[in-house]
Each structure stands twice: as C-alpha cells, then as structure tokens.
Amino acid sequence: xxxxxxxxxxxxxxxxxxxxxxxxxxxxxxxxxxxxxxxxxxxxxxxxxxxxxxxxxxxxxxxxxxxxxxxxxxxxxxxxxxxxxxxxxxxxxxxxxxxxxxxxxxxxxxxxxxxxxxxxxxxxxxxxxxxxxxxxxxxxxxxxxxxxxxxxxxxxxxxxxxxxxxxxxxxxxxxxxxxxxxxxxxxxxxxxxxxxxxxxxxxxxxxxxxxxxxxxxxxxxxxxxxxxxxxxxxxxxxxxxxxxxxxxxxxxxxxxxxxxxxxxxxxxxxxxxxxxxxxxxxxxxxxxxxxxxxxxxxxxxxxxxxxxxxxxxxx
Numbered sequence: 001x002x003x004x005x006x007x008x009x010x011x012x013x014x015x016x017x018x019x020x021x022x023x024x025x026x027x028x029x030x031x032x033x034x035x036x037x038x039x040x041x042x043x044x045x046x047x048x049x050x051x052x053x054x055x056x057x058x059x060x061x062x063x064x065x066x067x068x069x070x071x072x073x074x075x076x077x078x079x080x081x082x083x084x085x086x087x088x089x090x091x092x093x094x095x096x097x098x099x100x101x102x103x104x105x106x107x108x109x110x111x112x113x114x115x116x117x118x119x120x121x122x123x124x125x126x127x128x129x130x131x132x133x134x135x136x137x138x139x140x141x142x143x144x145x146x147x148x149x150x151x152x153x154x155x156x157x158x159x160x161x162x163x164x165x166x167x168x169x170x171x172x173x174x175x176x177x178x179x180x181x182x183x184x185x186x187x188x189x190x191x192x193x194x195x196x197x198x199x200x201x202x203x204x205x206x207x208x209x210x211x212x213x214x215x216x217x218x219x220x221x222x223x224x225x226x227x228x229x230x231x232x233x234x235x236x237x238x239x240x241x242x243x244x245x246x247x248x249x250x251x252x253x254x255x256x257x258x259x260x261x262x263x264x265x266x267x268x269x270x271x272x273x274x275x276x277x278x279x280x281x282x283x284x285x286x287x288x289x290x291x292x293x294x295x296x297x298x299x300x301x302x303x304x305x306x307x308x309x310x311x312x313x314x315x
Contacts, residue, residue: 012089034062114146150190
C-alpha cells in the first residue's frame with residue numbers, strides 16, 4: 001500500500017467534513033490550503049475559513065495564498081512534498097499546482113458528473129426538479145470539472161427538500177467517498193475513466209441576481225423548485241407591489257397548491273392568516289419571508305404588523 005502524503009485544499013463547512021474524515025481515517029495530512037482571512041460582519045473583523053478553524057484545532061500546517069501562481073506559495077507547497085492532493089470546495093488551480101503530486105490531484109464535486117459541472121450543482125439539481133443527485137471524485141485537468149472519473153455515490157432528492165438538507169447529506173456522503181478514494185489510490189485499485197460527453201448535459205452556473213429572481217408567470221412546480229433550490233441561501237427574490245410602495249422581498253419556506261384559478265399571476269391573497277401568490281395552474285403558499293432591512297420571519301408573524309393592500313402583487 002502506498003504511503004500517502006496528503007495536501008488538502010478547501011474553504012467552507014462543506015469541505016471541513018472531508019478533512020475531518022481524512023484525519024480520522026489516519027491519513028498523513030502534511031498541509032492544508034485555504035482562503036485568506038476576510039473581513040466579515042458589521043465590525044469588519046477578519047474571519048478565518050471553516051477549514052482553517054478545523055485545521056488549526058488539529059495542529060495541521062495551514063497555507064493561505066492570495067495568488068496560487070505566486071513563487072513563494074509554490075515553493076512552500078513543494079516543500080510539503082505531497083504525493084496526492086485533495087480538493088473540496090476550493091478555487092480553480094493552475095496546472096503548476098494540480099500537476100505537482102506524483103499521484104495527482106482529485107476533486108470532490110457535488111453532482112453526478114458529467115451533469116452539473118460548475119459552481120452551484122446542488123442548487124441547480126433542485127431547481128431543475130431532479131429526483132436524484134450525488135457526489136463524484138475525479139482527477140483535475142486543464143478544464144473545469146472534466147477530468148477522469150474515479151468514484152461516484154448517488155442519493156435521492158425528496159420533492160419537499162430544500163438545498164440545505166441536500167447539501168448536508170452530500171457533505172456527509174462526500175466525506176466518505178473522499179476517504180474511499182484515498183484508500184483506492186493507496187492500494188492501487190483505481191481505474192479512472194473519461195467522462196462521457198453528451199448533448200444533454202445540464203449546467204450549474206454561478207447564482208446571480210438574474211437567475212434567482214422568481215417569475216410568477218411560470219408554472220407552480222417550476223417556482224416551487226426554484227425557491228426550495230435557493231433556500232436558505234442565497235434565497236429566491238422578487239418585487240412586492242403594495243399600494244404605492246414597491247420593495248424587494250426574499251422568499252424561503254413555501255408549499256405549493258395545485259389549483260385552477262382566474263387570478264392574474266403574482267396576485268397576493270391573504271386568508272386565514274396565510275399568504276398565497278397566484279401562478280400558472282396554482283398558488284405558492286409563503287410560510288417564511290424577508291422584507292428589506294428585516295430578518296426573515298414566519299408569515300403569520302409578519303401579518304401581525306404588516307398590511308397587504310387589496311391589490312398587492314408579486315412580480
């Protein structure tokens with residue numbers, strides 16, 4: 001069995017679970033690469049990444065380069081003498097970094113590649129109404145998420161789930177797959193296979209203001225999937241026209257109601273302490289909402305102090 005010297009690269013909480021699994025399995029982690037500390041919160045105090053917090057607690061060597069091509073960083077990386085690198089939720093690496101180790105660099109991606117290459121695979125799988133998703137490990141190459149496949153693990157998506165629950169499940173499944181991949185590399189039991197290209201591949205582009213806005217003219221199912229695919233982060237949004245005011249609102253927890261009606265799409269109705277919005281072939285029942293400058297709150301709590309005009313509309 002090969003003696004692995006692992007360098008781990010990652011930043012958010014999703015990556016911490018994999019690093020924890022690697023250390024718990026007894027692998028020799030010779031270094032951890034993560035994002036620099038960044039200002040956060042009202043006080044703009046420097047905040048370290050979740051991966052750094054964990055790595056420091058375990059006494060692991062941490063590097064926080066601002067430029068992955070910088071000579072100083074690449075020198076430090078070479079001095080760690082890794083023969084395998086593991087990447088989970090990090091940034092794109094230059095070839096001089098991913099091609100350094102003897103046994104290569106592999107990445108954990110939160111989709112069943114080649115589907116959903118890109119920045120937001122979990123969100124888009126839910127937004128598109130997929131019934132299953134998963135995680136994949138693959139070796140990095142020059143392009144984004146296209147390298148030779150190593151291992152995959154599937155899981156079902158329940159139609160009531162939001163992105164938070166799927167994210168947490170994939171985080172746990174992925175951490176086990178990372179360890180399984182390391183064992184397979186150490187035992188020389190891997191057979192990497194090229195990803196199959198297809199004309200029907202779904203993409204997972206970065207989420208932005210345009211693709212997170214609710215279009216109330218779409219069918220209820222599509223709106224329902226969009227909102228739960230963005231709940232709790234970054235949250236689907238739209239404008240609320242309320243009498244002479246127009247404000248931007250974020251919508252979180254919802255239910256869908258399949259029901260024929262003759263109301264204009266986007267019409268807001270308040271009945272029995274509930275907020276419903278009309279859409280094509282039904283309604284969206286809003287259970288949790290956020291107004292500008294406010295915290296998100298249950299709709300029942302909002303209705304205690306906020307009045308919707310009779311002609312209120314979402315758009």
